Amino acid sequence: MLRLLLTRRWVALTLIFIALVLIMYRLGWWQFHRYQETKRNDHRISLAAHAPPVSVETLSHPGAAIPERDRYRPVTVTGRFDAADQFVVRRRTNAAGNIGFFLITPLVTQDGKAVLVNRGWVAPDNNDGAAYPAVPKTPQGVLTLTGRLQPDETSKLSRIRNVSGLPPRQYMLISSTEQAKNLTEPVLGGYVELVTTKPALGAAYQAESVAGPDSNSQSTSDAAIVGKGVHLPYAIQWWLFALLLPIGWVILFRQGLKDERESAEAAEPAEAAEVAA
Template sequence: MYRFVLTRQWVCLTLIALVLIPVMIKLGFWQFHRHEHRVAQNELIAKNLSAKPVPVTEVTSPGHTVPRSDYWRAVTATGTYDSAHEVVVRMRTSNDDKVGFQVVTPLVLGDGRVVLVNRGWVPGADDPTAYPPVPAAPSGEVTVTGRLKADETSGGSGIKDRKGLPDRQVMLVNSEQQSAYLGKPVLGGYLELTSPLPPGGGPEAVAEPDHDSIGPHMAYAVQWWLFAAAVPVGWLVLVRRERRDREAAAAAAEAVSPEPASA
């Protein structure tokens, strides 16, 4: 073992090293768990996107909270669009990151219940307080297919639900809010329309969720663990350097010390 004086500097350095090692290991596992969550989510998205569409009334109902296991599930609905109560969702981006609105049109089912259909993105008007130009929804009875999504909330989305907005403009797609607005029962969640898509000039369809990339979390986890392993190695390197410097200083002091006088 190397012998050296435990100065205050070395005590502090050692304590810092002892704290950093478990912290870095924990950060590594945090990133690893995020990697596992992303992989599981990608598998869920791929599974639900490829599943055979089912009637929306089989998986949700008024007041129902869509569980994560049903996110992006392919569903169908048959009814008539209620364009008079259509709303637009503010501050939404297109597939090429332009800011505008998403168009949400109620679809009245045969039993009188309603499902919200996100028909896609449109650009805003010159006046941000004005209702944007929105291509009309198809008239008559239609059958649509879409991806089921859960109701948006401020807590889940991080979007503040501002009040006092211009007429027929909202911040969140929320079935409970729209049920109060319509005065009708609205199925929990909403659909992102996938077919039939409108011809050119219609709302831009919401892009399919990314389920191919896994993100950098695994690489970050490995980096944190390497940092944790480097701390004791660095500590030992510093100890050896300290020992070498002390030995060199002692040798230099001995070399310049005067020889004892002769008798």
């Protein structure tokens, strides 16, 4: 047994098995840590999403960076929509997975500040998908809206590459910093995903609602929930593989011993015949 184990073939094979066990063990822990991180993120998102609404100006101000703990926090804001400065962001999908645009309309508050409001998804032009799309009418008068607070989008957060040189009123990202260059009012940091308004809007004024954090459809914030429910099964899978490899090694080694024994037994009559001769 020891002689077989110390052959070059079995030394190399044993080292490969040990390396694979260690790699799979580490991969299992990596997936388990991802699972724990996802659980923490889910808990944080749940706490924020189910918190009572507060005025957006209690959590944001011009130039503010919205922290992770406030993402999805319900906020309220009162003001008038600024149709002249609204724009769309490209390459966004709705619940059905269709690619279109998000319609962003600044809301000017009663104290003269602007808040970027994502009013929802709109379909592209059937004849030219890159053209500025047909958008819902912009409500007139003072509105009080409730929505989910979101941080400014970046390429890292949204995984969307920012592109310059787009047609007028089209952008790749929702960024209060970028839009502050275009608006005369001070712009609050982050933006708001519209949920409801008072008074309620008619169908002609509504875009398709953006999915919340508990939905399976893609939204601007899906980076926070990608991989949900996946990492723990992967961790268990890697650890099972790590456990099965030593069993496989033992089976192979026992087969190797059996083959060597049979070869030795087959060689004995031949040696005896040579001696007799």
